[in-house]
Amino acid sequence: PTDLALAYRSVRYSPANRTDIPELQLLIEAAKRGFFESASIDHSGLNLVLGNEAPAEAEKETRLWLERHGPFGEPMPYKLASPRYEVLAEGWVGNKKPQWLIPKPVVLPDKVKSWPANQPAPLCAEGDLEIALGAPDAAAGSRYMAVYAKNISARSCALQSYPQIDFLNEAGDAQPDIELQPEPDILLERVAIPSGEAVISTLDWNAMSTSQDPDETVALVIAAAKGMKPVQLAPQYDGQPTSLDILDGAQIAQSPWVQARDGWAIPGDAFKPQPPATPRP
Structure with missing residues (x-):
């Protein structure tokens, strides 16, 4: 010494x-x-x-x-x-x-063919996108959920952004002091979305104690990019509304909009018709 x-x-x-x-x-x-x-x-x-x-x-x-x-x-x-x-x-x-902290292009699943990177497409505008939520998932104290955006316009449009998200409690108030942090190893890139196709942004957070703070998140207000009109969506699991253990002070890692991510559902599948939910006992 x-x-x-x-x-x-x-x-x-x-x-x-x-x-x-x-x-x-x-x-x-x-x-x-x-x-x-x-x-x-x-x-x-x-x-x-x-x-x-x-x-x-x-x-x-x-x-x-x-x-x-x-x-x-x-x-x-x-x-x-x-x-x-x-x-x-x-x-x-x-x-x-x-x-692991140097941003890189996202790794696509093996069966997903990359869209043209330099496709001439205008930025997505109001009315071009339909937003959807994936079902929340959990593993070893971590929580995961995906946000999807589908191009419902008649031509390609582009995004180069992170979704803008507020997390609402049962009273309809935004959870205070939420930190949405960009996932450090994913490069923010322009993604041109063909008509009818969808993109994904993923959320990752640590489990939080609802016994100490039962004020859970029951809805998300999401805009695909700054300046766009947001929509309010409620998370669901197995076709039934569910709450999220995202409480005040939560820290959430967020990926930018990307075509797809390895280990996550294919974005287009989120917009396919789902079978009727089975009533819970």
Whole structure:
């Protein structure tokens, strides 16, 4: 372990196996900047805490310094905190992210043929799209649901967006503090939808405790893109209305509109006539 003691602040570096000189140099650079209370590298990456006398521009300066810094062989995350340990900024040294965080075109199912990427089509307008919800699903504490949009116009139209969604409780009020976060590894691309075809956007969230907060989501208000008129839809399971454990403060990963996704139902199937629901006992 290597400790560099400085007046009124410290740099601590405790390598698991051997000293990594570039990592140690990064900590020394942090100390030389003069406004960090502490700087350390551990299994979570680089952790910086500002001192009480840090200048107002310290947060911006730190972001620029770390973004312009030479990347390491392996991506290194960083976290910048205030003197009260409130997180001010997070990112990756040298802007080098791990592969799973680099957006890529979505992988289509084996039996799905990709539509032409450069098809000349105008943006979808009001009345061009019909919106539908897939049935919610669950696995190991995670929840999943799909949103579909079908081109019901007579010609192709294009989307390059995320659905705009509000989640309503039984009183008809929007759930507060919902965070819809773009799924980080899927590239937002323009998708030209042929007439009669459909696209999908997927939602993924962690199960939430309804015993502590029984105010579940019973409807979604969805617009295919900003500025479009939304529609209100109720989720269903096995043909019966159901609620979702999306409560206030939920964090939901959302994909952009894509032609199809491996492991999800083919979008066009969501608009096929369904058999009558079997009444529940």
